[in-house]
Amino acid sequence: MSEEVKSLNFIEHIIEEDLRSGYEMSQLRFRFPPEPNGYLHIGHASSICLNFGLGLKYNAPVNLRFDDTNPAKEEKEYVDAIKSDVAWLGYEWDTECYASDYFQQLYDWAMELIKDGKAYVDSQTSEQIASQKGTPTEPGSHSPYRDRSVEENLRLFEGMKNGDFKEGEHVLRAKINMASSNMLMRDPVMYRILHKAHHRTNTDWCIYPMYDWTHGESDYIEQISHSLCTLEFLPHRELYDWFLDQLVSAEKLRPKQREFARRNLSHTVVSKRKLLQLVESGVVAGWDDPRMPTISGLRRRGYTPESIKNFADTIGIAKRENVVDVSLLEFHAREHLNKIAPRVMAVLSPLKVVITNYEEGKEEWLDAENNPEDESAGYRKVPFSKELYIEQEDFREDANRKFFRLKLGGEVRLKNGYIIQANSCTKDNKGNVIEVQCTYDPLSKSGSGTEESLRKVKGTLHWVSIPHAITAEVRLYDRLFTDETPDGHKDKDFMEFVNPDSLEKVTGYLEPSLKDAQVGEQFQFQRMGYFNVDKDSTKEKMVFNRTVTLKDTWAKLEQKE
RNA sequence: UGGCCUAUGGUGUAAUUGGCAACACUACUGAUUUUGGUUCAGUCAUUCUAGGUUCGAGUCCUAGUAGGCCAACCA
Numbered sequence: 001m002s003e004e005v006k007s008l009n010f011i012e013h014i015i016e017e018d019l020r021s022g023y024e025m026s027q028l029r030f031r032f033p034p035e036p037n038g039y040l041h042i043g044h045a046s047s048i049c050l051n052f053g054l055g056l057k058y059n060a061p062v063n064l065r066f067d068d069t070n071p072a073k074e075e076k077e078y079v080d081a082i083k084s085d086v087a088w089l090g091y092e093w094d095t096e097c098y099a100s101d102y103f104q105q106l107y108d109w110a111m112e113l114i115k116d117g118k119a120y121v122d123s124q125t126s127e128q129i130a131s132q133k134g135t136p137t138e139p140g141s142h143s144p145y146r147d148r149s150v151e152e153n154l155r156l157f158e159g160m161k162n163g164d165f166k167e168g169e170h171v172l173r174a175k176i177n178m179a180s181s182n183m184l185m186r187d188p189v190m191y192r193i194l195h196k197a198h199h200r201t202n203t204d205w206c207i208y209p210m211y212d213w214t215h216g217e218s219d220y221i222e223q224i225s226h227s228l229c230t231l232e233f234l235p236h237r238e239l240y241d242w243f244l245d246q247l248v249s250a251e252k253l254r255p256k257q258r259e260f261a262r263r264n265l266s267h268t269v270v271s272k273r274k275l276l277q278l279v280e281s282g283v284v285a286g287w288d289d290p291r292m293p294t295i296s297g298l299r300r301r302g303y304t305p306e307s308i309k310n311f312a313d314t315i316g317i318a319k320r321e322n323v324v325d326v327s328l329l330e331f332h333a334r335e336h337l338n339k340i341a342p343r344v345m346a347v348l349s350p351l352k353v354v355i356t357n358y359e360e361g362k363e364e365w366l367d368a369e370n371n372p373e374d375e376s377a378g379y380r381k382v383p384f385s386k387e388l389y390i391e392q393e394d395f396r397e398d399a400n401r402k403f404f405r406l407k408l409g410g411e412v413r414l415k416n417g418y419i420i421q422a423n424s425c426t427k428d429n430k431g432n433v434i435e436v437q438c439t440y441d442p443l444s445k446s447g448s449g450t451e452e453s454l455r456k457v458k459g460t461l462h463w464v465s466i467p468h469a470i471t472a473e474v475r476l477y478d479r480l481f482t483d484e485t486p487d488g489h490k491d492k493d494f495m496e497f498v499n500p501d502s503l504e505k506v507t508g509y510l511e512p513s514l515k516d517a518q519v520g521e522q523f524q525f526q527r528m529g530y531f532n533v534d535k536d537s538t539k540e541k542m543v544f545n546r547t548v549t550l551k552d553t554w555a556k557l558e559q560k561e
Numbered sequence: 562u563g564g565c566c567u568a569u570g571g572u573g574u575a576a577u578u579g580g581c582a583a584c585a586c587u588a589c590u591g592a593u594u595u596u597g598g599u600u601c602a603g604u605c606a607u608u609c610u611a612g613g614u615u616c617g618a619g620u621c622c623u624a625g626u627a628g629g630c631c632a633a634c635c636a
Binding site for chain 1: 567584629633
């Protein structure tokens with residue numbers, strides 16, 4: 001038993017240090033705080049796995065909190081999708097929370113800040129406020145409204161809340177420091193007027209708190225010990241702490257914000273805005289298009305929760321810029337699917353093979369192993385007959401000895417079936433091979449134990465019996481973007497790198513055992529890749545998605561030539 | 562150019578906090594294989610640069626360099 005010491009990431013180091021210096025294990029509490037303005041993507045998966053993983057590790061509760069402070073962008077549809085994605089990944093949240101549940105508390109605290117002279121109502125336009133912000137190298141200047149009396153501020157803020165003003169007429173600002181080197185500390189806006197219905201509070205409120213005045217306070221209300229977010233929020237930490245300083249009480253736990261680098265995936269984009277653009281421009285069919293890096297897209301594509309979690313686990317958490325290669329995600333898909341996906345045979349690019357010495361009209365049902373990685377998966381029957389399909393690329397009239405497939409005069413084994421030899425072929429008037437005539441060795445049947453059946457032939461092909469085959473639409477996916485970092489170019493828009501060939505639809509010929517496959521069910525089409533049944537399937541026509549190909553060393557060999 | 566963050570194989574992450582640079586992926590060898598899959602074995606590093614402290618530096622110090630973030634009534 002080699003007890004493998006799992007190395008800690010820097011967040012875990014921080015927590016371990018906190019535990020050593022006074023935190024009780026029972027005080028630990030985390031949260032995953034998405035804004036319901038889009039679907040969750042693979043980048044969120046890292047954050048989900050981090051927070052919920054920490055919860056599991058320390059036996060601490062993890063809240064699912066919707067950061068719903070901007071009714072202009074948020075919808076219930078997104079709330080529902082986010083919940084189902086987190087649940088699908090296999091995590092259970094302790095409490096389902098909404099920042100909107102805290103609107104009253106936040107308002108009350110804001111009133112306190114005004115009374116303390118720490119906040120004021122500014123009646124300038126957003127342009128005026130922006131122009132007074134200064135620049136990173138020059139300090140800002142004070143608003144003419146900065147020194148309004150407490151009474152006037154109170155009266156105006158209540159007026160804002162009561163709907164006495166139009167959008168943009170006033171905002172509430174924290175009175176901090178217009179000369180701070182941190183732009184966020186230059187009297188940040190805490191509230192703005194928005195006469196928009198909110199998906200939960202409807203028209204109860206027409207002032208909405210800003211992110212900075214919501215997040216830390218929500219963490220405090222929920223008594224989150226470690227509030228983990230991405231690196232771009234690092235400058236917000238000073239503000240996060242300033243707001244907390246105004247209201248934290250000594251007997252309660254004070255949350256800390258810590259930041260980690262967002263994970264970027266090669267050959268894709270991971271930004272809700274850009275994903276939305278892909279959806280709205282029609283480049284993809286929706287948020288759950290199998291080419292999308294969204295959780296729902298990956299699920300539909302055939303990724304398992306295990307593969308996504310293992311992926312998140314191996315890429316880890318750190319603070320530096322990164323672009324993780326998609327091949328690592330694909331590796332985890334193959335690794336898990338290899339263990340669980342039943343093997344079947346399907347031909348996606350058919351070439352007819354006729355077994356000339358096989359009796360016309362005869363059929364045999366052969367035994368086929370469902371999964372060599374899992375003995376308990378058992379066996380099924382596949383039909384064999386005189387006329388079969390093999391893959392076009394598995395036959396060549398003539399080829400060198402590195403080609404382990406069918407060629408004229410050569411032998412090959414049909415998986416789970418017989419050894420056949422190609423004798424001749426016929427072509428259409430363009431010179432394309434349209435049929436191969438073969439003979440089979442009746443004594444070479446797989447599993448029969450005869451001397452002939454044990455004979456080694458170099459190649460083994462998958463195949464399907466033409467009269468028994470069922471057809472289905474098979475969707476083959478390629479990377480959505482041709483460039484490794486589509487949004488990493490200053491002079492070019494990421495949309496310029498959209499791969500026009502990211503989806504190819506073909507008709508597949510499948511062994512008949514597949515006819516009862518259910519939506520979402522996963523299979524390995526032997527030698528072709530992993531596939532699952534798409535939700536677009538109907539009784540008349542099944543639809544399969546290719547999740548990922550198998551590793552293909554032959555294709556690489558060929559490419560080199 | 563003000564402030565802040567980061568820098569370890571092609572990629573991502575480690576290194577018991579100053580003690581033999583490790584793990585995974587990719588790529589490439591080879592073995593096994595009724596999937597050119599799987600499995601197994603192997604190969605791939607001047608730890609951004611230059612100095613310094615130390616018996617000893619990826620780790621500490623100094624100075625550079627490169628990349629990133631910050632001026633929404635978005636989150």
